[in-house]
Amino acid sequence: MLYINxxxxxxxxxxxxxxxxxxxPAGDLFGFMGPNxxxxxxxxxxxxxxxxxxxxxxxxxxxxxxxxxxxxxxLIGYVPDFFGVYDNLKVREYMDLYGSMYGMYSRDIARLTxxxxxxxxLSDKKEVYVDTLSRGMKQxxxxxxxxxxxxxxxxxxxxxxxxDPRARVEMKxxxxxxxxxxxxxxxxxxxxxxxxxxCNSIGIMNRGQLLIAxxxxxxxxxxxxxxxxxxxxxxxxxxxxxxxxxxAGIKIESVRENEILILSNCTDQxxxxxxxxxxxxxxILTGFYxxxxxxxxxxxxxTGGSAQ
Amino acid sequence: xxIRWNPIVKKDLQVTARSMRLSWGVFAYEAVLTMAxxxxxxxIQQESRSIxxxxxxxxxxxxxxxxxxxxxxxxxxxxxxxxxxxxxxxEKERQTFDIMLxxxxxxxxxVLGKVVSAVLRILFFVAAGMPIMALAFVAGGLSWSYLFYxxxxxxxLSLLSGSIGILCSALCRRSITAVILSYVFYFxxxxxxxxxxxVRALLTEGERMxxxxxxxxxxxxxxxxxxxxxxMTGESLFGVSGSNFTKREVGFITYNLSQGKAWLFLSAAxxxxxxxxxxxxxxxxxxxxxxxxxxxxxx
Numbered sequence: 112m113l114y115i116n117x118x119x120x121x122x123x124x125x126x127x128x129x130x131x132x133x134x135x136p137a138g139d140l141f142g143f144m145g146p147n148x149x150x151x152x153x154x155x156x157x158x159x160x161x162x163x164x165x166x167x168x169x170x171x172x173x174x175x176x177x178x179x180x181x182x183x184x185x186l187i188g189y190v191p192d193f194f195g196v197y198d199n200l201k202v203r204e205y206m207d208l209y210g211s212m213y214g215m216y217s218r219d220i221a222r223l224t225x226x227x228x229x230x231x232x233l234s235d236k237k238e239v240y241v242d243t244l245s246r247g248m249k250q251x252x253x254x255x256x257x258x259x260x261x262x263x264x265x266x267x268x269x270x271x272x273x274x275d276p277r278a279r280v281e282m283k284x285x286x287x288x289x290x291x292x293x294x295x296x297x298x299x300x301x302x303x304x305x306x307x308x309x310c311n312s313i314g315i316m317n318r319g320q321l322l323i324a325x326x327x328x329x330x331x332x333x334x335x336x337x338x339x340x341x342x343x344x345x346x347x348x349x350x351x352x353x354x355x356x357x358x359a360g361i362k363i364e365s366v367r368e369n370e371i372l373i374l375s376n377c378t379d380q381x382x383x384x385x386x387x388x389x390x391x392x393x394x395i396l397t398g399f400y401x402x403x404x405x406x407x408x409x410x411x412x413x414t415g416g417s418a419q
Numbered sequence: 420x421x422i423r424w425n426p427i428v429k430k431d432l433q434v435t436a437r438s439m440r441l442s443w444g445v446f447a448y449e450a451v452l453t454m455a456x457x458x459x460x461x462x463i464q465q466e467s468r469s470i471x472x473x474x475x476x477x478x479x480x481x482x483x484x485x486x487x488x489x490x491x492x493x494x495x496x497x498x499x500x501x502x503x504x505x506x507x508x509x510e511k512e513r514q515t516f517d518i519m520l521x522x523x524x525x526x527x528x529x530v531l532g533k534v535v536s537a538v539l540r541i542l543f544f545v546a547a548g549m550p551i552m553a554l555a556f557v558a559g560g561l562s563w564s565y566l567f568y569x570x571x572x573x574x575x576l577s578l579l580s581g582s583i584g585i586l587c588s589a590l591c592r593r594s595i596t597a598v599i600l601s602y603v604f605y606f607x608x609x610x611x612x613x614x615x616x617x618v619r620a621l622l623t624e625g626e627r628m629x630x631x632x633x634x635x636x637x638x639x640x641x642x643x644x645x646x647x648x649x650x651m652t653g654e655s656l657f658g659v660s661g662s663n664f665t666k667r668e669v670g671f672i673t674y675n676l677s678q679g680k681a682w683l684f685l686s687a688a689x690x691x692x693x694x695x696x697x698x699x700x701x702x703x704x705x706x707x708x709x710x711x712x713x714x715x716x717x718x
Contacts, residue, residue, distance in 0.1 A: 159521050161707050179708040181523045189521045195514035199437035200430070211426035212522035256518075 118167030142306035145316035188257030247278025343398030427532030500601035503584025582697035
């Protein structure tokens with residue numbers, strides 16, 4: 112769906128985006144992650160035609176249209192991080208304004224407005240002035256506005272920033288709903304737990320470079336977030352430590368009263384071997400588990416702890 | 420066939436119509452115009468006492484027309500930059516401009532929509548001032564066609580002022596800076612275009628002006644002066660059939676333009692083209708694809 116090839120954006124001597132190449136398949140809900148200043152918003156703004164790239168190409172679907180062209184704009188629905196409103200404009204009129212800007216006919220706008228307001232749960236606010244809506248409602252309205260011309264790709268730049276927990280949950284549900292309808296969605300966000308729950312693929316940027324991208328399970332696998340292990344011991348701590356020290360590929364990270372935390376590069380067979388050896392040596396194990404890799408851990412590892 | 424409105428014109432008019440600012444604006448406009456009317460009337464009355472016996476009192480009331488027209492022109496010239504100079508920078512301040520640029524509207528359509536909505540808002544003021552203007556026609560005995568010509572010139576002036584405002588709005592991030600810059604542009608177009616002519620006239624004692632005066636074609640002061648001269652006296656600013664000049668004093672083009680109404684029409688065309696160029700420049704400036712490097716966006 113979205114192909115970004117060797118994209119670079121320079122501001123004088125500063126490189127905001129550095130030779131970024133990315134492919135997001137159709138139907139994906141892609142989470143774009145990275146610390147502040149990583150280049151996410153710059154990338155999004157280039158894709159949306161709001162910024163000119165220094166070099167590189169952006170393509171959506173099979174179209175060969177240039178970034179910023181009318182044809183390309185029809186394919187994108189953009190939800191910015193900040194929702195600006197006009198005083199004295201009602202929700203219905205707001206939708207009508209943007210529908211007209213896409214060259215749609217009033218009849219079609221009216222029909223789609225009803226459907227979309229229902230989708231974002233704002234049907235009862237149709238005749239309400241936009242500036243009187245809560246921030247969460249405004250953000251949902253902005254999503255409805257971005258969907259009005261039925262774009263192939265929906266891009267949201269930090270959609271949850273400034274929203275209260277309830278509004279965040281509503282926004283998450285809305286995006287999940289849109290994903291299940293087959294929309295291709297790109298979300299840039301700092302709220303990693305939210306992305307891990309919603310997205311099926313992710314990309315992590317830092318200092319203008321894309322560090323890793325792909326399906327969420329593949330990325331987690333590549334990083335090896337599961338090589339940290341907890342061994343809980345009821346008795347025989349010294350024996351257990353001796354056995355572990357003898358194993359190649361194992362590093363003892365910490366030792367607590369009843370628990371040893373190790374970093375392991377061993378295969379499953381090797382792990383089975385030293386666990387068996389502990390049991391034979393009268394070590395009483397009460398627990399043993401691999402630590403699941405979280406998006407936060409992955410993010411911190413890749414960005415060198417510069418995460419929010 | 421259904422006419423499709425520029426969505427920005429529709430939105431701006433919709434939003435403006437609901438605002439109290441419009442009501443206050445019309446009130447202020449009417450108040451200034453009424454004051455100008457009463458002032459002119461008192462001057463005319465004083466003058467008419469001396470000529471009352473000659474029966475020329477109504478002839479003097481014709482001067483209400485230029486007084487009221489000039490008052491309107493001045494108000495329009497002052498108001499339009501305030502409206503348009505804050506239009507694009509205002510959208511940027513509200514952070515709605517980016518969304519606008521991601522739609523299928525071209526930057527020129529956005530700029531044109533903003534200027535047209537400003538012109539329409541000015542016409543609303545002008546229409547509200549019609550009853551006062553009408554007194555000059557009823558009492559002064561002017562033809563109604565003059566009123567039509569006057570509205571056309573107001574549209575032209577609004578277009579020029581609007582395009583200056585929109586260009587400044589595109590150049591500046593903040594509305595207040597854009598308004599100030601608009602008045603700097605005004606200074607150059609209204610005052611600085613007179614400078615080469617004055618300097619040349621002083622240097623040559625008005626005998627070898629050449630084609631220097633052609634720069635005055637874009638000066639709205641000169642255009643309005645010529646407009647009122649033609650309307651009120653049937654003469655040109657440059658005298659009957661350009662009699663103020665000889666072919667030796669001014670260049671060939673200037674001499675021929677000073678004949679009849681040629682200067683007036685050419686000046687209108689020049690002001691229109693200038694407005695169009697300002698709008699094109701504004702559209703070029705707001706088009707993100709024309710920005711060579713762009714600026715880092717503050718979050």
